[in-house]
Amino acid sequence: MKTTIKNFLMLFALVILASCSSDDDQIIDPVDDDVAQxxxxxxxxxxxxxxxxxxxxxxxxxxxxxxxxxxxxxxxxxxxxxxxxxxxxxxxxxxxxxxxxxxxxxxxxxxxxxxxxxxxxxxxxxxxxxxxxxxxxxxxxxxxxxxxxxxxxxxxxxxxxxxxxxxxxxxxxxxxxxxxxxxxxxxxxxxxxxxxxxxxxxxxxxxxxxxxxxxxxxxxxxxxxxxxxxxxxxxxxxxxxxxxxxxxxxxxxxxxNEAVAVPDERLASQIRITLGVDQDIELTTLYMLSLSELNLDGGDD
Missing domain, CATH: 3.80.10.10 (Ribonuclease Inhibitor)
Known part of the structure; x- marks a missing residue:
């Protein structure tokens, strides 16, 4: 019985050593980086x-x-x-x-x-x-x-x-x-x-x-x-x-982009509304160039 246990322990030790040896084989040698460079x-x-x-x-x-x-x-x-x-x-x-x-x-x-x-x-x-x-x-x-x-x-x-x-x-x-x-x-x-x-x-x-x-x-x-x-x-x-x-x-x-004078306040207001800008914004040539349509008749159509 003692011989059997002894043999088992020896076999177990050999397995552990083999496993460690296998892991060591997977370690990357730092020298490899130098070779790559x-x-x-x-x-x-x-x-x-x-x-x-x-x-x-x-x-x-x-x-x-x-x-x-x-x-x-x-x-x-x-x-x-x-x-x-x-x-x-x-x-x-x-x-x-x-x-x-x-x-x-x-x-x-x-x-x-x-x-x-x-x-x-x-x-x-x-x-x-x-x-x-x-x-x-x-x-x-x-x-x-x-x-x-x-x-x-x-x-x-x-x-x-x-x-x-x-x-x-x-x-x-x-x-x-x-x-x-x-x-x-x-x-x-x-x-x-x-x-x-x-x-x-x-x-x-x-x-x-x-x-x-x-x-x-x-x-x-x-x-x-x-x-x-x-x-x-x-x-x-x-x-x-x-x-x-x-x-x-x-x-x-x-x-x-220069200032444009629009003396009629209602006209100037409608232009600003159409352009979607604040009423205190000064009208300029670029604003007027951006005006593609203007409704002055006061109607819904």
């Missing part, structure tokens, strides 16, 4: 590779490893010299990148940079990009420039980037539907929506009422004041933004 990063586009090496101070024949990419904070590969650059693969390792510019290149796919959530400045003007879904997690972004990216029609993936302060969307045909995304950018002090197909300024008026797009908006003073570009838009009603015009340093695309 030394791994060469594949950057298929030769123009991008050369630009990164130049920015990092590497020689032309040096390899770029993952640790090198951690030192990449800013990168400008825009303009004629990079017109044939088409692939951003490899930049996914640059997780500390805060400034990225690749305007006037042949890039069409943003997927390689989808996880670079530390980027604060992003500009890819004059490209053929049509989808910005990869930017949906760019919560650090404060400056965004897609000037003349005419194939981009849906800007809704940007809706969660509520810290945006400057957004340049000239000739991006997002229209009134896109203004529902703009509504989220309550920190804006600069917007260029020239030739975007927008006809309704209600969202801008709402943002201004909340303190955005004004000279008093945080950051605007350091940038020279609030800046609003509405050129090329067919606006029928300016009333949402008129009350705030004196608090905007730069406004392009609005007609001159």
């Amino acid at each position: 030394e791994e060469e990063v594949a950057i298929p586009d030769p123009l991008l590779s050369a630009a990164i090496k130049s920015e990092l101070g590497l020689d032309e024949n040096d390899d770029i490893n993952a640790e090198d990419m951690l030192d990449l904070k800013e990168l400008d590969v825009s303009g004629l010299a990079f017109a044939e650059l088409s692939d951003l693969t490899g930049l996914e390792y640059a997780i500390n990148l805060t400034y990225l510019r690749f305007g006037e290149t042949a890039v069409t796919d943003l997927d390689p940079i989808s996880d670079l959530e530390n980027i604060e400045y992003l500009r890819f003007n004059n490209t053929a990009i049509t989808d910005v879904s990869a930017l949906s997690n760019y919560t650090s972004l404060t400056y965004f420039n897609a000037n003349t990216v005419t194939g981009l029609t849906d800007i809704s993936p940007l809706a969660g980037i509520t810290g945006l302060q400057e957004i340049i969307l000239r000739e991006v045909p997002f229209g009134n539907e896109g203004m529902e995304t703009i509504r989220n950018f309550t920190s804006l002090y600069r917007i260029n929506m020239r030739d975007t197909g927008v006809t309704d300024l209600s969202v801008l008026g709402e943002l201004m009422a909340e303190g955005a797009l004004l000279d008093s908006t945080p950051g605007a003073a350091d940038a020279g004041g609030a800046d609003l570009d509405l050129r090329g838009l067919s606006i029928a009603n300016y009333t949402p933004v008129i009350p705030y015009l004196d608090n905007i340093t730069t406004i392009d695309g609005l007609p001159e």
